[in-house]
Amino acid sequence: MAAAIAFPPCLVPAGANELRADVRAFIAQEKAPGTHYTESSREFSRKLGARGWIGMTWPKRWGGADRTSLERYVVVEELIAAGAPIFYHWVADRQSGPLLLRFGTDEQRDRFLPAIARGECGFAIGLSEPNAGSDLAAITTRAVRIDKGWRITGTKIWTSNAQVAEFMIVLCRTSPRGNDRRHGFSQFIVDLGSSGVRVNPIKNMAGQREFNEVVLEEVFVPDKLLLGPVDQGWGQLISELAFERSGPDRFLSALQLCRSFIEEVGDAPTEAEAVLIGRMATHLWTLRHMSASVAGMLQHKSPELEAAIVKDLGTRFEQQIVESCRSLRPAPARGSAYADALIDAQLYMPRVTIQGGTPQILRNAMARELGLR
Ligand SMILES: Cc1cc2nc3c(=O)[nH]c(=O)nc-3n(C[C@H](O)[C@H](O)[C@H](O)COP(=O)(O)OP(=O)(O)OC[C@H]3O[C@@H](n4cnc5c(N)ncnc54)[C@H](O)[C@@H]3O)c2cc1C
CATH class of the missing domain: 1.10.540.10 (Acyl-CoA dehydrogenase/oxidase, N-terminal domain)
Structure with missing residues (x-):
């Protein structure tokens, strides 16, 4: 239904x-x-x-x-x-x-x-691979059963936090692909200090080391670090997404820019600037209520549909703020609090609609949940 x-x-x-x-x-x-x-x-x-x-x-x-x-x-x-x-x-x-x-x-x-x-x-999330991002069922990292544990081989990419985290939860294929391409995955807790693990840095647009490529070459993982039942990883992964998608990080990362824009225009905004400030405030307030509502629901269920809506609306709001501020008050060079906030936001914001699920993927998921496809 x-x-x-x-x-x-x-x-x-x-x-x-x-x-x-x-x-x-x-x-x-x-x-x-x-x-x-x-x-x-x-x-x-x-x-x-x-x-x-x-x-x-x-x-x-x-x-x-x-x-x-x-x-x-x-x-x-x-x-x-x-x-x-x-x-x-x-x-x-x-x-x-x-x-x-x-x-x-x-x-x-x-x-x-x-x-x-x-x-x-600290933990990192090992889902995406060089040839599998949105379509996670296409991952090829494989865990093979051996005596007392598993041997994992594959490459994960865009792995945030792996440069500082001690562990990564890795999605692996544990059974061959059958008719149901979502069956046969398992999650493992991998110690990033294990023999066979290489964490290669990837710099973001702002030049910071924030995510990584993590290469796993025949990494031994003991049985006791299998997370959940064998081959049931897909369901676990889906339930995890509601935690990932709905929090205040999905709409508050532009807050610094909103604040410095308001300070920059001071008490004599143009009409367009006043309209923008009003829009920022009302959008932020609405998103906050929606996100807090999901937080309340997380206590007793896994609200994937509502979480996807918050992520889609929240991250598009963040990107629109950058565009609107830039068109009303461009800041070609650093040098003031506002210029720094705008330039940082320009470097940071393209990612927000990609990480944690792109808009197209979120809307596909929403349509499915609503019975529209
Ligand atoms: C800052 C940042 C941090 C990240 N951190 C992590 C992390 O810690 N761990 C991790 O595992 N991953 C992480 N990722 C990876 C992220 O989850 C993927 O980038 C994302 O899922 C998209 O996958 P992709 O890059 O392979 O793009 P693709 O899947 O190749 O998509 C490319 C384009 O095609 C569109 N598209 C793809 N499939 C469809 C479809 N079926 N219908 C319509 N359109 C479609 C997409 O919307 C997108 O516009 C991070 C990404 C970023 C940007």
């Missing part, structure tokens, strides 16, 4: 304002100026972990704080809006940890979750 789109309003939990004030005070004290949330700082992550702000929704038994996903939302939106350097633990907090909670063994949870929550264990 076709799914219906629903964004139930989300009530801000009691105590959220105090929590928000605590996070702001922490950021004012601990964050260096001029950082972006895609930067990594082990030290910053460890300090956040000590405050109980990583793995917040996980059970206390596994290092979490048993708090609600909306409390986590408050912490995360403050960190991203401020450009705090959280990427070392970001993938693990957002995605790998919840995946381990849902599909991992107790031994895996005991080993990884408390370390992630302390800000001492």
Whole structure:
């Protein structure tokens, strides 16, 4: 049956304002100026972990704080809006940890979750390959069963965080392709320090080392690091996407530009500038409600449709902001807070509609969920 789109309003939990004030005070004290949330700082992550702000929704038994996903939302939106350097633990907090909670063994949870929550264990996601991005069912990385474990061979690409992370969750083919091309995949937790792993840097447009090519040559992975049942990786992967697609990182990365544009135009905006400021505020507010609604739903289900909508609308909004600011107030060279924010955003924004699923792929998924194709 076709799914219906629903964004139930989300009530801000009691105590959220105090929590928000605590996070702001922490950021004012601990964050260096001029950082972006895609930067990594082990030290910053460890300090956040000590405050109980990583793995917040996980059970206390596994290092979490048993708090609600909306409390986590408050912490995360403050960190991203401020450009705090959280990427070392970001993938693990957002995605790998919840995946381990849902599909991992107790031994895996005991080993990884408390370390992630302390800000001492980073993860990367090994899905994309040189010839398989949107069409992940075409991946060729293979895991072959051997005595006491598996041997993995293949190449992953665009792997964010692998230059600092200790582990990567790798999607592999474990059975030959049959009639159902989505059957026969499994996920493995690979220690990036293992023999046979090579992490080759790829620089982004801004010249930063942010993602990588990860070559796996006959890498041994013990049985105990298989994540979930053999050949059932596809379903796990789909459930992971709701965590990846709906968070405030999907619409707040242009916030710095919005703020500096408002400061730049001051109290005498032209009519077009005033209209843009109004549009920015209303879009941000709406996206925030939609994204917070998904955070609320994540507590008890996996809202892939709504998450895809947030990602599609949020990232297109971010790109439109850059275009609108540039056309109203061009900044050909660095030299002011506004010019720096605009130039950084120009370098950063082309990626946002690609990572985590392109618009075409998101809309295909939405159409499928809605029974339109
Ligand atoms: C900044 C950044 C970080 C990333 N981090 C990671 C990471 O940590 N781990 C990871 O595994 N991957 C990562 N990726 C990879 C990302 O997931 C892929 O780039 C993305 O899925 C698209 O795949 P592709 O680049 O192979 O493009 P392709 O799949 O080749 O797509 C090319 C174009 O064709 C279109 N297209 C493809 N198939 C269809 C279709 N069926 N219908 C209509 N149009 C279609 C696409 O929309 C796109 O416009 C990252 C990418 C970026 C930009």
